[in-house]
Amino acid sequence: GQQLNQSPQSMFIQEGEDVSMNCTSSSIFNTWLWYKQDPGEGPVLLIALYKAGELTSNGRLTAQFGITRKDSFLNISASIPSDVGIYFCAGPPEYNNNDMRFGAGTRLTVKP
Amino acid sequence: DGGITQSPKYLFRKEGQNVTLSCEQNLNHDAMYWYRQDPGQGLRLIYYSQIVNDFQKGDIAEGYSVSREKKESFPLTVTSAQKNPTAFYLCASSILGGNTGELFFGEGSRLTVL
Numbered sequence: 001g002q003q004l005n006q007s008p009q010s011m012f013i014q015e016g017e018d019v020s021m022n023c024t025s026s027s028i029f030n031t032w033l034w035y036k037q038d039p040g041e042g043p044v045l046l047i048a049l050y051k052a053g054e055l056t057s058n059g060r061l062t063a064q065f066g067i068t069r070k071d072s073f074l075n076i077s078a079s080i081p082s083d084v085g086i087y088f089c090a091g092p093p094e095y096n097n098n099d100m101r102f103g104a105g106t107r108l109t110v111k112p
Numbered sequence: 113d114g115g116i117t118q119s120p121k122y123l124f125r126k127e128g129q130n131v132t133l134s135c136e137q138n139l140n141h142d143a144m145y146w147y148r149q150d151p152g153q154g155l156r157l158i159y160y161s162q163i164v165n166d167f168q169k170g171d172i173a174e175g176y177s178v179s180r181e182k183k184e185s186f187p188l189t190v191t192s193a194q195k196n197p198t199a200f201y202l203c204a205s206s207i208l209g210g211n212t213g214e215l216f217f218g219e220g221s222r223l224t225v226l
Contacts, residue, residue, distance in 0.1 A: 045215070
């Protein structure tokens with residue numbers, strides 16, 4: 001099945017820097033979800049987006065649902081060491097609401 | 113507290129053995145899912161169930177089996193037919209019957225085949 005294209009695959013940044021990652025698809029999505037996974041744990045939902053153009057914040061995290069409905073962005077401002085983990089985008093394509101797709105993840109490392 | 117509980121967290125299996133991973137949720141969610149996670153890849157859907165006594169194959173169902181006899185429980189059996197079973201397995205549930213809602217994940221079960 002089709003997967004989402006998530007980039008970058010990994011990031012190594014200094015504490016205090018801002019981070020940006022994105023997710024694209026060739027299909028239209030009705031929902032975009034961003035999850036964070038700590039090592040050896042299950043993913044935890046960070047932000048959910050339900051409308052094209054929607055911009056939603058959760059503390060230092062901001063995500064946007066692209067106008068074309070084929071992409072989404074997640075930004076993290078002023079990164080801290082506990083931001084370390086894998087970030088996944090996810091969503092069901094419009095043609096099949098029963099089919100949740102996941103990106104391959106962006107592995108974030110924050111150096112103190 | 114409400115949540116999803118997976119067990120065991122770590123499991124070792126010899127080749128040719130079937131193993132069953134447990135997933136229990138007390139969130140009163142209708143839908144439950146099993147995903148497989150391999151390094152550098154996104155989560156891939158094995159099976160999902162939207163209602164008791166009904167379940168559907170995902171992208172990589174071969175070599176796996178599930179049951180949904182109770183709303184709270186969705187165990188996954190990794191059979192000997194699964195050629196590369198070593199992976200991290202994640203169970204999830206959602207409020208909506210369809211798959212448009214947010215997924216709540218368990219802590220995962222890491223299966224290693226010796």
